[in-house]
Structure formats: C-alpha cells, structure tokens
Amino acid sequence: MIPKVIAEARKIVIKVGSNTLAMGDGTMNRAFMAEFAEQCANLVKSGKQVVLVSSGAQVAGVSTLDRWARKKDIHYRQALCAIGQVELMQNWREAFAARDLHIGQLLLTREDFNDDQRTLNMRNTIFTLVDEGVIPIINENDSVSYEEIRIGDNDNLSALTAILWSADLLILFSDIDGVYDKNPKEHADARHIGEVSDLNDLRSGITIGATNSFGTGGIATKLEAAEKVTSYGIPMLLANGSQGRCLEGLANGTNRGTVFLARD
Ligand code: ADP
Numbered sequence: 001m002i003p004k005v006i007a008e009a010r011k012i013v014i015k016v017g018s019n020t021l022a023m024g025d026g027t028m029n030r031a032f033m034a035e036f037a038e039q040c041a042n043l044v045k046s047g048k049q050v051v052l053v054s055s056g057a058q059v060a061g062v063s064t065l066d067r068w069a070r071k072k073d074i075h076y077r078q079a080l081c082a083i084g085q086v087e088l089m090q091n092w093r094e095a096f097a098a099r100d101l102h103i104g105q106l107l108l109t110r111e112d113f114n115d116d117q118r119t120l121n122m123r124n125t126i127f128t129l130v131d132e133g134v135i136p137i138i139n140e141n142d143s144v145s146y147e148e149i150r151i152g153d154n155d156n157l158s159a160l161t162a163i164l165w166s167a168d169l170l171i172l173f174s175d176i177d178g179v180y181d182k183n184p185k186e187h188a189d190a191r192h193i194g195e196v197s198d199l200n201d202l203r204s205g206i207t208i209g210a211t212n213s214f215g216t217g218g219i220a221t222k223l224e225a226a227e228k229v230t231s232y233g234i235p236m237l238l239a240n241g242s243q244g245r246c247l248e249g250l251a252n253g254t255n256r257g258t259v260f261l262a263r264d
Pocket of ligand 1 (some may be wrong): 017018176178180181185206218
C-alpha cells in the first residue's frame, strides 16, 4: 500500500520532527540531513515535487548556544529560536547544495493561514519556488508567535501546508514507525497499525502516551494532521525518519509506517 501511495503522488509535503533532526545529545544530525537531502533530490529527479516542513530551531539553538539551554523565560526561548533557525537552515542549505538544489525559507504563524491575502501570497511563493526547482522549507515563526497566533506544532503546520499547496501526499517523519494501539515506548506488546481509514474508529481503539524529549505534539497532533488532510482528499503517511534511507525504504516497501487513507 505505502509504495503505491508514494508512486501515485507527484506533490509531496514532508515533515521532519525534532527527534529525527536532533541526536541524543541535542546536536543536529547532519548525517541524517545529508542523506535525506540526497533522497529528496532523487525524488525531484524522478519528476516529483517536494516541500519540506522542518522542526528543530530550538534544538539547533541550544546546540549552538549551550549556555541558554536551561533558560525557561519566553524571551530567551524566542531568541533561541531566532539563533537556531539560522543554524537549522545553514545545515539544510549545505545538505541540499551538495545535491545542487537551492532552498527557500518560509516562517509562518496561524494568522498567516487566517488571512486571505497572506494565504494567497504564501501559496504563490510556494508554487513559484517549486516550479523553479527550489525546495521550500517551512517552519513556524517561533520568534514572533505567541499563544493566540501559534499553530503550536509542525504536524498541523504541515497539514495546512499540504492543503494550501494542494499536495497529493503528506509524509510525517517521526522517531516512530507509525501509530500503535498504545505507546510502544511504554508497552512492549503494543500493536502496530498499518492502515487507517476511519480516524474516529482509530481514536476509540488506541491509547495515546507521552511524547519524546524534543517532541511537541506527540501522536495526538499527528492524528489532527491526518484529520485535516484526509478530509481534503490527501493521504498521509507516518513513518520513522531514523531508519536508514527513510524515504526510499518507504517507497520500496522495506520500511513500514501507518497510512491514513484519503476520504472521498
Ligand atoms: P516528533 O517530534 O517526531 O513529532 P513526538 O515525540 O511529538 O515526535 O511524537 C512521537 C512519540 O509519540 C513516539 O515516539 C511515541 O513514544 C509517542 N506515542 C505515544 N502514544 C503512541 C501511540 N499510541 N502510538 C505511537 N506512538 C505513540
């Protein structure tokens, strides 16, 4: 099923979570970024179009400026994101430049999606970048956003992006290879769910456990993202980004994940 879903999609939004981008010690996983950029380049060569949603600004900030790691104050956290966003994009720029691809950055908040003129401009910018062979990389504008205008997690941001761009597929890369009936980090007997056609059924049949150290939304926001895109006819895949050559593994059927089927 997963190889078929990928083969049929031309416009793909891919979200990479903080846990996938950061290593255990909080530093950026550059080897992952290089390998990931190579796989995106191969997708582009095969005629597909890719938009990336990348978390990790705060983690990148902490690894750049270690002395702020424990500051909880909002101004410091927003300042840390300003520093980390540059670091994050610098790493992506190097990774994609090695594959002869340019990147472009969009930093967004919920307000941008609620305003017709801004939405139109975002859409046009994404279309233009992609048409010109540039990889757009999107993140929440954490340095300016506050509770009322935040999207809050990149699962929902990537879903809104997929709808905005009229994507054919949304792929979320997390540190987990799909949804289980309970948190597999806490329960060894958790059962993997390969395919979801009814989100209400899924919700009533599973228990949602805690998120990871760098994670923000956990499984709950991944289900919200699935709800959003599938109702627009866009399928979603949840898969593990830490498995080697994660994109190709999904495309050729060696890596498993959970596929959320589009609703008609
Ligand atoms: P990311 O930063 O990649 O978005 P999160 O940490 O926010 O990842 O969410 C993924 C985590 O959610 C998994 O590592 C897992 O431990 C946890 N989790 C909780 N309940 C479940 C469940 N029912 N099925 C799968 N994962 C779950």
